[in-house]
Amino acid sequence: MPAVSAVSNLAADRPAPRSRPVPEPRPAMAQDAPRIEDVLREHGPMLARIAGSYEAEPARRDDLLQEISLAVWKALPAWRGDASLRTFAARVAHNRALDHLAKEKRAQGDELHDEHPDPVANPVRHAEAHQQRSDLVAAVRRLPLGQRQVVVLALEGFSQREIADSLGLEENTVTQRLSRARRQLNEWLGDGA
Secondary structure, X not given: OHHHHHHHHHHHHOOOOOOOOOOOOOOOOOOOOOOHHHHHHHHHHHHHHHHHHHOOXXXXXXXXXXXXXXXXXXHHHHOOOOOOHHHHHHHHHHHHHHHHHHHHHHHOOOOOOOOOOOOOOOHHHHHHHHXXXXXXXXXXXXXXXXXXXXXXXXXXXXXXXXXXXXXXXXXXXXXXXXXXXXXXXXXXXXXOO
């Protein structure tokens, strides 16, 4: 027992340790986040195609793309690297597009469908390819929203796991939605879809 009391006396003679404040987690700094210019250079075409899957009319599609770009820029500091930057950007784009659709639905605006293809060396092949793309985009726009989202990302080359991560879904749900969407697109476009 004397050893215990000696240790107690030593502890009593020593000044109490000062409590140090626990450092707060460091927020992501702007220099830690990817630059928006780099993100748009690398993923801009994908973001444009996502915008195009929600809006047919060129001016409204451009407005949506601008909204998506702004949303990605604002969200970049929150990117933690859990998912790829491509997946993160696609998630932000789809969320912004859903907000855009909800706002448009409330406004009940009419869509215009004026598109003017660029002339190319072979106008017949260009017209056929343009018609096929237009038919596919129109058919994708007709899909229910959940199916449309997974199809757009699949057309961008996302794996089913990446699609699930982007949309916050289970991989089985993505598989089911893709299967249903393919059946519906084949019905609307024929077996060549």
